[in-house]
Amino acid sequence: MSPLSKTFITMKSISHLNKTIGRGIKIAQISNNVTAAKTTIDTSHVEKHSQQAQGWWDPNGPMKALHSYNLIRIPFIRDGLVSCSLDERTLLPLSNKVILDVGCGGGIVSEGIARLGAKVTGIDASKELVEIAKEHCTIDSRLENNRPSYHCTTVEEHSQHFFDHYDAVVASEVIEHVADKELFIQSCVKALKPGGKIFITTPNRSKLSEFVTICLSEHVFNLVPKGTHEYDKFTTPTEVTFLLERNNCHVQLVHGIMYYPVINKWAWTSSPLLIFALQAVKLAE
Amino acid sequence: MLITKSIQLNNILVTRITNIRSLTSYRKYSNNNEQKFKGKYDVIIAGGGMVGCALACAMGKKSLLSNLKVLLLEGSPDKKFKLKPEYSNRVVALNQSTKSLMKSLEVWQHVEKMRLQPVRHMQVWDACSDALISFCSSDILDDDISYIVENDVLLESINIELKSSTIKNVDIVYGAKVVGYELSKGGHESNGHIVKMHNGDTYSCDLLIGADGAKSAVREAMGVQYLSWNYDQMGIVATLHLAEETTNTTAWQRFLPTGPIAFLPLNSTKSSLVWSMTDTQAKELLNLPEERFVDALNDAMWKQYPRSSVVDACTSWLGSWLKRFDLPDGAERQLPPSVQSIISGSRAAFPLGFGHSTKYVAPGVALIGDAAHRVHPLAGQGVNLGFGDVKDLISFLSDSIYTGLDITHPNWMEKYESERQRHNVPTQLAVDALSRLYGADLPPLVLARSLGLQLTNALHPIKKMIMSHAA
Ligand SMILES: Cc1cc2nc3c(=O)[nH]c(=O)nc-3n(C[C@H](O)[C@H](O)[C@H](O)COP(=O)(O)OP(=O)(O)OC[C@H]3O[C@@H](n4cnc5c(N)ncnc54)[C@H](O)[C@@H]3O)c2cc1C
Numbered sequence: 001m002s003p004l005s006k007t008f009i010t011m012k013s014i015s016h017l018n019k020t021i022g023r024g025i026k027i028a029q030i031s032n033n034v035t036a037a038k039t040t041i042d043t044s045h046v047e048k049h050s051q052q053a054q055g056w057w058d059p060n061g062p063m064k065a066l067h068s069y070n071l072i073r074i075p076f077i078r079d080g081l082v083s084c085s086l087d088e089r090t091l092l093p094l095s096n097k098v099i100l101d102v103g104c105g106g107g108i109v110s111e112g113i114a115r116l117g118a119k120v121t122g123i124d125a126s127k128e129l130v131e132i133a134k135e136h137c138t139i140d141s142r143l144e145n146n147r148p149s150y151h152c153t154t155v156e157e158h159s160q161h162f163f164d165h166y167d168a169v170v171a172s173e174v175i176e177h178v179a180d181k182e183l184f185i186q187s188c189v190k191a192l193k194p195g196g197k198i199f200i201t202t203p204n205r206s207k208l209s210e211f212v213t214i215c216l217s218e219h220v221f222n223l224v225p226k227g228t229h230e231y232d233k234f235t236t237p238t239e240v241t242f243l244l245e246r247n248n249c250h251v252q253l254v255h256g257i258m259y260y261p262v263i264n265k266w267a268w269t270s271s272p273l274l275i276f277a278l279q280a281v282k283l284a285e
Numbered sequence: 286m287l288i289t290k291s292i293q294l295n296n297i298l299v300t301r302i303t304n305i306r307s308l309t310s311y312r313k314y315s316n317n318n319e320q321k322f323k324g325k326y327d328v329i330i331a332g333g334g335m336v337g338c339a340l341a342c343a344m345g346k347k348s349l350l351s352n353l354k355v356l357l358l359e360g361s362p363d364k365k366f367k368l369k370p371e372y373s374n375r376v377v378a379l380n381q382s383t384k385s386l387m388k389s390l391e392v393w394q395h396v397e398k399m400r401l402q403p404v405r406h407m408q409v410w411d412a413c414s415d416a417l418i419s420f421c422s423s424d425i426l427d428d429d430i431s432y433i434v435e436n437d438v439l440l441e442s443i444n445i446e447l448k449s450s451t452i453k454n455v456d457i458v459y460g461a462k463v464v465g466y467e468l469s470k471g472g473h474e475s476n477g478h479i480v481k482m483h484n485g486d487t488y489s490c491d492l493l494i495g496a497d498g499a500k501s502a503v504r505e506a507m508g509v510q511y512l513s514w515n516y517d518q519m520g521i522v523a524t525l526h527l528a529e530e531t532t533n534t535t536a537w538q539r540f541l542p543t544g545p546i547a548f549l550p551l552n553s554t555k556s557s558l559v560w561s562m563t564d565t566q567a568k569e570l571l572n573l574p575e576e577r578f579v580d581a582l583n584d585a586m587w588k589q590y591p592r593s594s595v596v597d598a599c600t601s602w603l604g605s606w607l608k609r610f611d612l613p614d615g616a617e618r619q620l621p622p623s624v625q626s627i628i629s630g631s632r633a634a635f636p637l638g639f640g641h642s643t644k645y646v647a648p649g650v651a652l653i654g655d656a657a658h659r660v661h662p663l664a665g666q667g668v669n670l671g672f673g674d675v676k677d678l679i680s681f682l683s684d685s686i687y688t689g690l691d692i693t694h695p696n697w698m699e700k701y702e703s704e705r706q707r708h709n710v711p712t713q714l715a716v717d718a719l720s721r722l723y724g725a726d727l728p729p730l731v732l733a734r735s736l737g738l739q740l741t742n743a744l745h746p747i748k749k750m751i752m753s754h755a756a
Binding site for chain 2: 068071074075078086087088089090093112113115116200
């Protein structure tokens with residue numbers, strides 16, 4: 001999972017569309033008439049992420065922040081799906097859960113949740129990254145009987161075939177790369193079973209995140225490759241909540257996340273100004 | 286469905302002994318045919334003292350850990366334990382936190398069935414002045430301050446649970462002489478650490494725990510810095526027969542210029558002695574006939590030491606001010622018990638030292654108990670720090686497993702190290718500072734510590750803080 005990749009069909013022609021959409025407010029208007037030609041893919045983003053394929057799985061490599069990010073993302077997803085007392089904990093708490101990882105990148109989150117027993121499908125628009133993910137999941141002997149299955153496709157395409165299907169949809173560091181956010185949310189929700197949960201993490205669109213995410217992480221610390229995020233495409237908890245609630249979901253949690261680059265550590269905070277994590281449940285029709 | 290699930294389980298953590306990969310790779314290490322590979326474990330605990338056994342027991346009982354395959358290596362033979370009427374001279378003071386750990390491991394019931402003595406009052410005073418501090422369980426905690434338990438009673442209680450049929454994942458080898466550790470640097474290609482035994486057996490594991498005491502060989506293999514010093518002091522222990530029968534739930538400690546002396550209650554007529562002093566003095570006292578040793582003991586508890594009149598004037602001045610504010614002035618002291626005799630042959634001496642390992646962890650290796658830290662026994666904290674290590678280690682490791690991470694993931698290991706050092710190091714340094722502060726009889730130092738003790742005694746919140754840190 002990753003900050004990177006996102007969904008989709010490869011269509012070069014849409015890049016002008018991205019530009020018009022950009023800010024969330026317009027999204028709502030445009031998206032009412034979704035047509036087959038629409039896509040959530042932003043080609044330029046997909047290419048950027050593909051170029052990163054090389055060092056994807058090196059925990060100290062260019063994606064190291066994404067690796068350490070798992071230390072809070074995985075518990076967030078796990079605890080949103082199962083709650084039990086200390087003594088009832090099991091090795092495979094997610095063993096009966098079917099989960100879709102949208103924008104799975106090289107599979108960092110997919111493998112993390114598969115290790116907890118979940119049956120995971122990972123999709124990404126980047127062919128290279130999907131190849132990396134497929135290859136990497138054969139390395140870990142703990143995944144021998146429960147490898148995630150990876151596909152190069154978009155969520156709008158995938159949800160056509162797998163609707164009302166998943167116990168959970170995870171979109172971690174994806175929505176900020178997506179061209180059509182409403183179509184994206186709509187498709188994610190479509191793939192969910194009623195009662196299923198969606199987990200989203202993404203940078204907030206705030207002055208703070210503009211400075212930190214773009215200046216510091218791309219230019220100063222070289223945490224993520226330059227140009228990975230475009231500030232204009234960032235969204236806010238309010239916008240995401242709005243889109244989710246319009247699509248028959250109830251938002252249950254919004255938490256702030258803090259990242260400390262020097263020590264490469266992530267932590268929950270009360271302020272969602274930098275990055276936020278959101279959990280919502282799909283209501284019965 | 287069921288079948289696939291159990292296969293998955295198998296694959297998750299429990300590495301089969303017959304793991305072909307580790308067998309073949311092991312051959313690379315052995316150029317000597319006498320070596321026999323005895324198995325690959327998830328966790329090997331080196332050292333089955335109180336702390337190592339408690340960890341093994343926790344790994345057998347806690348839900349997420351009982352899937353790990355664990356090997357406990359203990360150097361001494363497996364002794365049959367029988368509770369004798371006479372008390373052992375090695376005892377520890379267990380705090381509430383240790384008690385709650387032992388309760389959660391179902392060990393405490395066995396301690397209660399054998400024997401223990403609660404401590405409900407504590408009085409600590411200075412031989413060079415009137416300064417005194419007293420703790421009473423009823424006004425500070427709702428529970429007892431601590432419990433005096435013999436080392437072998439506690440160890441046996443842990444072993445009863447450890448060897449019970451409810452624990453299936455822990456193998457124990459007694460009389461285990463480790464001759465070397467080959468530590469792996471971690472990573473996916475590694476086959477873990479190799480432990481070589483004196484008789485040619487070898488074992489391998491992913492996670493190695495050093496619970497092998499102050500002279501830890503695991504710590505040595507890690508190559509970490511170890512700060513240590515000797516106090517040039519010995520601790521003399523003995524079992525005391527008191528002159529009068531009382532409820533005897535008070536722990537007494539007096540700071541003499543030569544080192545602290547403490548009586549820890551065992552039952553209505555017996556107490557256990559821990560008396561620190563210089564090496565030369567200890568040798569003399571060990572050689573005294575028992576009656577003369579008893580005289581020396583009573584002297585140490587009762588004798589008036591030369592006083593500085595300045596210090597006396599200051600403490601009584603502070604006392605009068607405290608009284609004016611209705612605070613305890615330390616004047617209501619209780620009198621310590623007199624010793625009638627010592628249980629014959631119960632006298633023994635141990636060297637005292639300070640030790641601090643600058644790192645508690647290395648890739649796939651962690652230290653617990655005296656292997657990581659050693660303190661002066663004056664505050665009775667030694668083994669409690671070790672049990673605190675066990676508590677934190679099992680909680681961080683369980684969390685890590687529940688998150689799907691490997692048992693050697695650096696994240697939990699770093700957390701363990703920083704959390705424990707944050708607790709242990711200040712405690713060790715405070716105990717060390719106390720032992721130095723009270724090791725002097727220079728009037729300015731005596732004055733400072735006397736006023737400090739008096740004030741601490743008067744101020745309830747500070748006392749509460751001390752008690753809760755020690756707990
Ligand atoms: C005089 C004195 C008084 C004390 N009083 C108190 C007190 O009142 N309260 C208190 O809390 N603490 C007290 N302590 C400290 C307490 O005894 C220790 O903190 C405690 O024993 C530490 O337990 P441990 O399991 O970490 O180490 P140890 O008890 O040292 O156990 C280490 C174990 O490892 C085994 N071992 C070592 N090397 C190897 C090897 N290579 N292979 C296999 N096995 C090996 C040993 O056989 C031993 O069983 C006192 C200590 C002294 C000396």
